[in-house]
Amino acid sequence: MISIKRGKVTKIIKKLEGRTDILVNIDNKDENAINYDYLTGCIAVGDEVILNTTAVELNLGTGGYHFVIWNLNISNQSIDTKGHIMKLRYTPFQLKTYAVEEQESPYHKLFHEFKSLNDMPVIVGTLHSMLVPISSTLKYLNNNIKIAFIMTDGAALPLYLSNAIYELKEKNIIYKTITLGHAFGGDYEVVNIYNALIAAKEIAKCDIAIVTMGPGIVGTGTPYGFTGVEQGYIADAVNDLGGVSITVPRITFKDERERHYGLSHHSLTVLSKIMKTKSNIALPNFSLEHETIIMKQIKENNLMQKHNIFKVEKNILEQALDQYGLKVKSMGRNLKNDPEFFATCSAAAIYAVSLLNNQ
Structure with a gap:
């Protein structure tokens, strides 16, 4: 099982390619979280988010970060047409990638x-x-x-x-x-x-x-x-x-x-x-x-x-x-x-x- 909490983005700490580090207010306390933009889209201050808080609650080695499961301010998110190789297959987070060896790839x-x-x-x-x-x-x-x-x-x-x-x-x-x-x-x-x-x-x-x-x-x-x-x-x-x-x-x-x-x-x-x-x-x-x-x-x-x-x-x-x-x-x-x-x-x-x- 995973531990899930709801929070609100209070600060963008750092934006990198494919990843945004944020502060999220959970139960009146600001905590660190990571948003993977390729999974859950872009994120902004004020967005309401659902977080996976499991690792932090277990004191595991994730650097003290929660992870964004979903941004409630995004209603729809579309994918591009290239590629069909799925990763994280048959989980709620399965994502499409464009693998270089697949049939449509130029490689x-x-x-x-x-x-x-x-x-x-x-x-x-x-x-x-x-x-x-x-x-x-x-x-x-x-x-x-x-x-x-x-x-x-x-x-x-x-x-x-x-x-x-x-x-x-x-x-x-x-x-x-x-x-x-x-x-x-x-x-x-x-x-x-x-x-x-x-x-x-x-x-x-x-x-x-x-x-x-x-x-x-x-x-x-x-x-x-x-x-x-x-x-x-x-x-x-x-x-x-x-x-x-x-x-x-x-x-x-x-x-x-x-x-x-x-x-x-x-x-x-x-x-x-x-x-x-x-x-x-x-x-x-x-x-x-x-x-x-x-x-x-x-x-x-x-x-x-x-x-x-x-x-x-x-x-x-x-x-x-x-x-x-x-x-x-x-x-x-x-x-x-x-x-x-x-x-x-x-x-x-x-x-x-x-x-x-x-x-």
């Missing part, structure tokens, strides 16, 4: 003609917070590189929720965005990961792709009960299509949960049990103590035999972030608080650029 023929990714590097992460350190490192090393960001439907479905995407596109770090499955809002909409990868190569004409879910990974503390398991079959899809998969492990020594200490159990499960093909893993320099822990985990899970593991000696992330005026944060921790997590993301990007330089 339809490309998917029939596709042969191979031709060794295009594809960096496959899990947490959305990996996107900024990876993409900024790539762009810092090669300012001319064209980066596609592919967002899966493993977490947030609207691309519009990601503040990072707005900033990365504004700074010309991310060139094109692609949303797959039930995720929506990308420059290109596609049905699945295979066509997302093809679109990055053949439509966006990018040099490299980064794949992660949107904000809000789901985990249950059980061996397979987390949405990050998708990392395994995404890397397999990259390899199946003739790309070079680079898998970013989740590494931290700051998480108080034992299962995430060092190589997270998420990464260990994906790399040892989910993934069926060989991937490439780049690791940064660690302290002797941390290196010992990581290598013990790698050995115990037979990862050296299953994957190609490389060491990246340099760490340029701080310079890259400074150049573009970017900040990083994951699970509430910044670069200073959790350097190993972000250095691992950056190492994947450094390795990817080395592959491009050798092509």
Whole structure:
């Protein structure tokens, strides 16, 4: 079930492409809310709205926002004629998108003609917070590189929720965005990961792709009960299509949960049990103590035999972030608080650029 309340818009805080952040008065108290313009239309001060307040009431990680279900001041809302691929299918919020592979699309023929990714590097992460350190490192090393960001439907479905995407596109770090499955809002909409990868190569004409879910990974503390398991079959899809998969492990020594200490159990499960093909893993320099822990985990899970593991000696992330005026944060921790997590993301990007330089 969802929790529903009625409110009145008292202020437009910020208007972005596809999203409007607002203040809504609910029971004589102003609270934060998000209106997805593509779903519920434009919104203005004074509008009466129906809100989904579930996540805030449960204290979940949505940043303290309610979400507009309906604007009562809009009586009718029409759709354009292009496209017929539905996302959020058979829910009250099902929406029509114009997928690039559907029959009426001018790109339809490309998917029939596709042969191979031709060794295009594809960096496959899990947490959305990996996107900024990876993409900024790539762009810092090669300012001319064209980066596609592919967002899966493993977490947030609207691309519009990601503040990072707005900033990365504004700074010309991310060139094109692609949303797959039930995720929506990308420059290109596609049905699945295979066509997302093809679109990055053949439509966006990018040099490299980064794949992660949107904000809000789901985990249950059980061996397979987390949405990050998708990392395994995404890397397999990259390899199946003739790309070079680079898998970013989740590494931290700051998480108080034992299962995430060092190589997270998420990464260990994906790399040892989910993934069926060989991937490439780049690791940064660690302290002797941390290196010992990581290598013990790698050995115990037979990862050296299953994957190609490389060491990246340099760490340029701080310079890259400074150049573009970017900040990083994951699970509430910044670069200073959790350097190993972000250095691992950056190492994947450094390795990817080395592959491009050798092509």
